Amino acid sequence: MKELNGFLGAALQFAALDVALHKSMKNGLEEAARRIAETAKDEVGHYQASVGPFNKWDDLADSTEADKARKGFPADAPLERTGGFRDSWQFEVDGLEAVVGSKDEKAPWFEFGTTRMPPRPVLGPAVIHNGNFIRRIIGKAAVEGITKGHAIHPSLGYDDLI
Incomplete structure (x- = not known):
């Protein structure tokens, strides 16, 4: 452990x-x-199994599959027609806050369902699937931050730190 030389x-x-x-x-x-x-x-376009509190995705309705086939979109690919929804997922980090989501206006309908469409959650399961990774990476970051914080040279002033 580093010795502290006075209050400064x-x-x-x-x-x-x-x-x-x-x-x-x-x-x-x-x-x-x-x-x-x-x-x-990665979840978009593939039927998802149940995970945590989220149920497995229901099969697409026959009428939906017929409409997709008529328009030339892939069969058995839930939430994927043009690939726009899949490609809309992004994240932003500002300080110690992160936001992950889709800018597609239909994302809430897909995630929570509607009166005519069952939910096909994407974000909730993505978090659950990565739970161990998230705990490991945040824990590692905390340890690295603490240990690197002790590596300051005594000749540095506060202005050198920021």
């Missing part, structure tokens, strides 16, 4: 720890958000 040394060390931890956690959060968005993209 302690303050610099704590500032370094805060900066390193914040940077490492942001990187971990970005990696987790990217993985969730990629998993969501």
